[in-house]
Amino acid sequence: MCRRTFGLSDRTLGVLNALLTFHPRNELDPAESLVVFPSNATLSARVHGMPESTLRRHLGHLVRAGFLIRRDSPNGKRYARRARDGDQGRAFGFDLTPLLQRAGEIAEAAEMVEAEAEELRRQREDLAVDLREASDLSADESESVFTEIRKALRRVLSKEAVAEMRARLAVVLDALRSRLAAAKRSEVSGNDTQNERHHQRSKPYYPDESTAPPNEPTLEHVREVCPDIESFCPGGTKDWSSLFASVEMLGRMIGIGPKLWSQAVDAMGPRAAAATLAALVQRTSEIRNPSAYLTVLVRKARHGAFSSKVMLGSLSAAQS
Template sequence: MSCEGPDKWALLDRLTTAADSFELSHRTLTVLKALLSFVPSRHIPDGAAGIVFASNARLSERLHGMPESTLRRHLAELVRLGLIGRHDSPNRKRFARNRGGAIALAFGFDLAPLVVQAEMIETAAQQAEAQHERIQALRDRILVLRHALIGQGGADALADDVGRLLRRKPDEAALKSMERILHEALDQAAEDEIETPCVSTLPALDTDQLSASDRQNERHKQDSNKYYFDSEKSDQAMAVQSETAGNNSAQSPEQKKGVTLAEIVTACTEVRSFFPQALRSWDDLVRVGDQIAPMLGIDLPVLNEAKRDMGAESAAITVLCLLEKAATIRSPGAYLRRLTQMARDGAFSLNPMLSALTNRRNCQLTI
């Protein structure tokens, strides 16, 4: 008495999903499907009932006229992969003998190996599905990065390379490599953008209505808000860092940072769109900064590094400032990494950021 095995069509479907793992082509799977179609029941039985004894002519007919030479090649491939076996008669003819209305003896292609490997096929199918999801997520991330790169301009060659890669069927390693290259290109562009001086777009003044001393005062006010980067550190900036770094245990957070909560609330207004409640303490500020960071696309390791090198309060203030300029900053995570590096070098200060936001100058955040 035969015992029914797995659902043949469900098993074929899972094998199709895991086709790459078994090095199966579409044509070879089609031949296997034809073999399965000769099994009367939906489930693959064991014993002689699980042997397909159809001739090559009948198989070719069911395969819409596939040449017998091609058919024999795909059958040999299925045998080589261990998905089916051959149960040959002495003269290599395929036939069956019935006894009591059931198949007692059959010679042909044995489907038992397919049943034996059912669990392995399911595992391979699950792995293939997981890999497909990873690859799809990688492709989506690369498309987003490519769009950001095109928006920055000046990287047409790399954007074209990405387009050519995605038109093919790249493996996971190739996609990860391209994602890393795009991140590096965007980070470099963000650093270049930070180091570019902000050009004021204030309306032109009527020089006839202003005295020379007034014009000098206007220039003085404009220059006073510049920030000096690590390539042009000023002695004054270094002195401020040294002074605020000393004796932290005896200072309040406002003394440590050189700014007050009131100044932060005045300068950073966008945060109210997400957190209408007033910031009443430095703990509130840090908590809100932690929630805003992922909204800007800032990864947790980047934020933690900023907290370590800037201090939790300074990192939170910086995140709120980046939120103010989110529409013009293409890579907030890269900005924060750059500012963290500046903090390690002792060339970072909060005051220019908040002053620029308070003055509402029409330029990108150049902290």
Template sequence: MEPQIATTPFGGRPFTLDDVATRRHARERPAGARVGKWQVFRWISIARQQLGLGERALAVLNALLSFHPETYLEGARLVVFPSNEQLAIRAYGMAASTMRRHLASLVDAGILLRRDSPNGKRYARKGPGGVIDLAFGFDLSPLLARAPEFEQRAAEITAEKEALCRVRERISLYRRDIAKMIAAGFEAELSVPAAASAPDWPGLHHRFRTLLGCLCTRPGRLELEALAADLADLADLVLKCLECHSNSSKLSTSESQNEHHIQDSKQNSSDLEIREEKEGKETPDIPPGPLGAKPSLQPLSLVLEACPDLQDYAREPIRDWRDLIAAAAIVRPMLGISHAAYEDAQRAIGPAHAAALVAAILQRGTAIQSPGGYLRSLTARACRNQFGLTPLLNALVRSHHRAAQARQE
């Protein structure tokens, strides 16, 4: 006579319609089904969020699979019956109460089935020849029955992550290209053609930073695809603006550039640092200030970690404070910060500290409506010892870490 296997769980555990569906699905699995136990575990690990499982639930599942003696799940003998003590050891010393909670989550997710004995204990009975005839514990048959579903979920999630990675790569390339092309046009003092949607290079830069503003809102792949398309259009527009002047051998001394200099003398005079560098003059020495005459590498590395966007505008990789100051001089007029405001900040808190503030303002993007007024406000607060750069940089670093974690999830 066939042994009686209980359908409902032992004790006060409830029996739900989900349990009925899981048992029916496991019972109706295709004949001859076979799957590697560690392969299905990897699929479940990839799809764990869709299945409502945490990392510790996966650790318990990993421990249960280790008690199955075969590499593959097949046939009808798929019940494992470890004691709580042995299961806790293989679950990396997990507490018994925590382990029970995660076992329940695996059952609720339809990953496991309970095969409870009359007294709720887990054990097996052997028949003639020492072969296990009846076992009470956790049935792994749902893993075998749902293996195609887990495989499909994992494939879809993997494909989505790959597509997301590709669109982020495209956005990174567009960001670098647009930033450097706008910096080149601004430094060469080129005029923007009338066909462009912005009157000048700062206007194009503002449009660029506005597009990048949506990156702070944890967009999905569809939103990133739309952003990549907008950045592609902007990159084509900026490139066409540069190509309009590509036939001139010396753009900085052409007649059209002299006219632009007369019409926009205020903007060009605010870019004195850039022109001095182009003429071969040395960058002024950094006077003692809040960051000191010789800033240590660690504060500079903090600035670069907190404000990675500044690197897009630098001619060379930023390796020291002089490189940082030169890059900030390129970005400052694009942000609409006047030369007078920047000079006041340099005198009050030092060139290095002022450059770091410009980098932070650039990184925050459209969150700052008036970069020039924001710089003056922070400068005034720093003079009254009411503002420090380190907390601002640390906040930016934390926001980067949160965004990276959100992308991984």
């Protein structure tokens, strides 16, 4: 995990692991001899037939990195003398003592690398969330910056690369949010006649229970994908009317006013609007500005570019 901290490659670590297999115990005990003495041929076989020239190079890396100490014999061979009682006497080969001495340092380096990897994962997740919000708020999802970031997220990225992409995307998001805020202010500045018509049209719509257009989600699908809505519905979402009434109330709680809700119903239809708002309630922890988000969906629905059934399908796939 932390091999790069010490300048070691995967193959060098493979040689070190092979050396450890020649130690008779699973743990390194400072009270015992920690010298292992396999021949190059034996060690080569243990690392799947690595050429001896390559093996010597990796052993040199381990010595220079301070993970091994050479204990050379007078004739340069690796072996252990036997004591009179039959136990192992003095050994010549590679001393593993540095591993024991540096155990704390190695563990600390591994923890640091893991923490950095976790931070990078979090930053990648944040970048993906920002990208999804920007794509939802943008009328042109083919913008080059979106395409570039989507491709980049398929690769291994450094924390510096992720930070640079988030900074670029932040500029785009700020512009999109400002544009939506301006559009919202323009809508609010309508005349008294428009306001009156808005109040007339914001009354609850109770769709006909006997019909279920094929391009709209079923009530069962909404219940399955958006279980959080049930906790806000005392009597349960037994029909579309109860779901409609519940999401209309919840919409006000997350900042969706009556005018925007009426526009959603007009653009999407009562069932689709109720299903869409149920999905927004389910995703409140992810969507920073539900009102702006729904405004974009309404605009797409007016141009025939939005489907609540597809939206629920995507949410269901994300949950599985």
